[in-house]
Amino acid sequence: MAGLKYKLFRTALETLYFSGAHVLLKPLVGGVGAIVTLHHVRPARRDRFQPNRLLEVTPEFFERVIRRLRRSRTQLVSMDEVHRRMTERDFSRRFVSITFDDGYRDTLECAYPILKKYDVPFTVYVATSFADRIGEMWWLALEAVIAQNELVGIRIEGRDRWFECRDVHEKRAVYEHIYWWLRQLKTEDELRAIVRELATRHRVDMAAFCAALCMDWQELAALAADPLVTIGAHTVNHPILSKVSETAVRSELENSRAVIQAALGARPQHLAYPVGDRTSAGPREFKIAAELGFKTAVTTRPGVVFRAHAKHLTALPRISLNGDFQRSRYARVLMSGAATGLWNGFRRLNVA
Numbered sequence: 434m435a436g437l438k439y440k441l442f443r444t445a446l447e448t449l450y451f452s453g454a455h456v457l458l459k460p461l462v463g464g465v466g467a468i469v470t471l472h473h474v475r476p477a478r479r480d481r482f483q484p485n486r487l488l489e490v491t492p493e494f495f496e497r498v499i500r501r502l503r504r505s506r507t508q509l510v511s512m513d514e515v516h517r518r519m520t521e522r523d524f525s526r527r528f529v530s531i532t533f534d535d536g537y538r539d540t541l542e543c544a545y546p547i548l549k550k551y552d553v554p555f556t557v558y559v560a561t562s563f564a565d566r567i568g569e570m571w572w573l574a575l576e577a578v579i580a581q582n583e584l585v586g587i588r589i590e591g592r593d594r595w596f597e598c599r600d601v602h603e604k605r606a607v608y609e610h611i612y613w614w615l616r617q618l619k620t621e622d623e624l625r626a627i628v629r630e631l632a633t634r635h636r637v638d639m640a641a642f643c644a645a646l647c648m649d650w651q652e653l654a655a656l657a658a659d660p661l662v663t664i665g666a667h668t669v670n671h672p673i674l675s676k677v678s679e680t681a682v683r684s685e686l687e688n689s690r691a692v693i694q695a696a697l698g699a700r701p702q703h704l705a706y707p708v709g710d711r712t713s714a715g716p717r718e719f720k721i722a723a724e725l726g727f728k729t730a731v732t733t734r735p736g737v738v739f740r741a742h743a744k745h746l747t748a749l750p751r752i753s754l755n756g757d758f759q760r761s762r763y764a765r766v767l768m769s770g771a772a773t774g775l776w777n778g779f780r781r782l783n784v785a
């Protein structure tokens with residue numbers, strides 16, 4: 434989130450919370466339910482350079498949110514139940530569905546015991562190359578390269594460019610710069626080739642992140658055995674789908690479903706688009722997911738679910754529970770839909 438926009442958003446959250454306006458706005462923007470996105474649930478680390486910190490919350494914060502939801506009138510439901518309610522137009526009670534992206538081991542070790550304790554169904558969207566230990570978590574490779582070096586060289590259009598990153602401020606700035614430069618490249622192939630070269634040059638082992646952080650198939654099978662758990666697809670290689678060909682989008686979705694079915698026995702019915710913002714998945718991806726028969730597919734476009742989403746079940750918005758808003762009063766405002774209503778300028782559907 435860009436600096437100023439972020440500050441405005443945060444101020445809006447504070448104002449909403451303290452004025453109680455989110456309660457008044459609820460009928461307008463609260464929708465019929467919300468789907469929550471999580472990545473890591475794990476104890477906070479002390480490092481000052483944590484550019485991906487927005488992808489994690491602590492177990493304590495997570496438990497507070499779950500406890501609060503359990504005490505509220507909201508019902509905590511699986512993605513199958515979200516699908517049923519949307520298709521049967523059963524909107525009598527507001528729902529929240531908890532989802533995790535990527536298949537991190539801390540989902541099993543830190544989040545699962547809390548969800549089990551409160552008997553909460555949840556979905557884990559698995560990128561199969563991560564479980565297979567051959568995935569490229571390029572955003573973590575970039576973080577490691579910058580963390581471990583004071584001078585980082587990167588090949589841009591055939592020429593080497595050097596970035597000084599001696600202290601935490603320089604490291605943060607260099608990360609932001611290179612990350613967003615990579616994100617605007619035209620193709621996923623270019624992005625991957627550049628990060629691969631960067632990692633090799635600075636001796637960072639890209640494949641090691643999967644083994645260190647992600648569940649293998651045995652761990653996934655242990656989780657999947659619990660009826661509370663739904664395993665969803667999240668592609669094979671975790672590409673930004675808008676940057677690959679239509680054929681590649683289809684094979685990423687179909688192959689990930691086939692691999693999960695072969696490994697765990699059940700065919701995934703639900704999908705999460707990698708990265709999932711507006712620049713990563715759009716109408717082409719929504720259409721392909723629907724054609725391939727996924728019951729639902731979720732983005733990371735911020736928002737709550739409205740009745741009208743029944744016609745857009747492969748373009749569902751989510752509310753991100755992330756490290757930047759790690760206070761339960763923010764979570765309450767976020768899930769009331771008021772804050773993302775502001776974010777979207779009260780547009781109800783964001784599916785184009």
Ligand SMILES: [Zn+2]
Pocket residue numbers: 534535667671707708
């Ligand atoms: Zn992901």
